[in-house]
Structure formats: structure tokens, C-alpha cells
Amino acid sequence: MASQTPGTPQAPDGPDGGGSVRVDSWIWAVRLVKTRSAGAAACKGGHVKVNGTSVKPAHALRIGDEVRVRRPGDRERLVKVTRLIRKRVGAPVAAEAYVDNSPPPPPREAIAPVPVRDRGTGRPTKRDRRELERLRATFDQDKSSPGAG
Helix, strand or coil: CCCCCCCCCCCCCCCCCCCCEEHHHHHHHCCCCCCHHHHHHHHHCCCEEECCEECCCCCEECCCCEEEECCCCCCCEEEEECCCCCCCCCHHHHHCCEEECCCCCCCHHHCCCCCCCCCCCCCCCHHHHHHHHHHHHHHHHHHHCCCCC
């Protein structure tokens, strides 16, 4: 067994010499998800795709694969595997394990404004709610018109 310096991830060994790692473990190790169980849940929910195909948590990931991870409330991450790691490592080392091809986040203007109510005014009345719906409908209509954007 070769000696290894502390902090460097161990290169996985596989039957074909190239090695492979479970996809849920890899997306956790490179910090695309917070926990390995969250990575497994994302795979089971169809939020993780490898080379365009939804995969199970135990799918064997190889160097050169394209991984697409979609998290609720977050933008989609599209990364290409450059290094296989099994254990969670520091952020700088994790960033070397993939090439980030994610699309840039949408500009702040494209995000719909959240209506603000004064503190302590309670729940909106039926009239307030209808006015908010009318406002949202006009905002959505303006956004989808051909001249907008």
C-alpha cells in the first residue's frame, strides 16, 4: 500500500483501472450537496442526471462524465468530472475535481419582486389578495410579451 500525504484524496481503484465512484458519494464529496443522504435523495427524486440520463444513487461515475444536479430553490449545476474522490475534502481541493459548466445565474431584475406588507398588518384581506393577483398577472403578462427583455 502506497503512503499518502494527509489531506489528499485517495484515487479510487476499479476493475478497469480507470476507477469509479458512486454518484451520490461524489456529489457530496465535491460539495454539490450538503450530505450524502441528500445526494441519494436527489438521485432517487430524478434531480441528478449523468450524461443526460437520470441515475440511481449507486450509479458508477467515471472521469469525463457530465453531471447535472438540480436543487430546489437553487440554480441547476452542470459539471464535468475531472477527478474521482470518495471522501469529502476541502473546498479548494473539491473545486479541482470538476469543471463547472453551469449557466450563469439570472440577473436580479429577472427575479419577480416580492410584495412587502407592513409589519403587524396581519393577513391580507380578500380585496388585498385580489389586487396582488391582478398585479402579478400584469407583471407576468409584461414579462412574456415579445417586446420585453
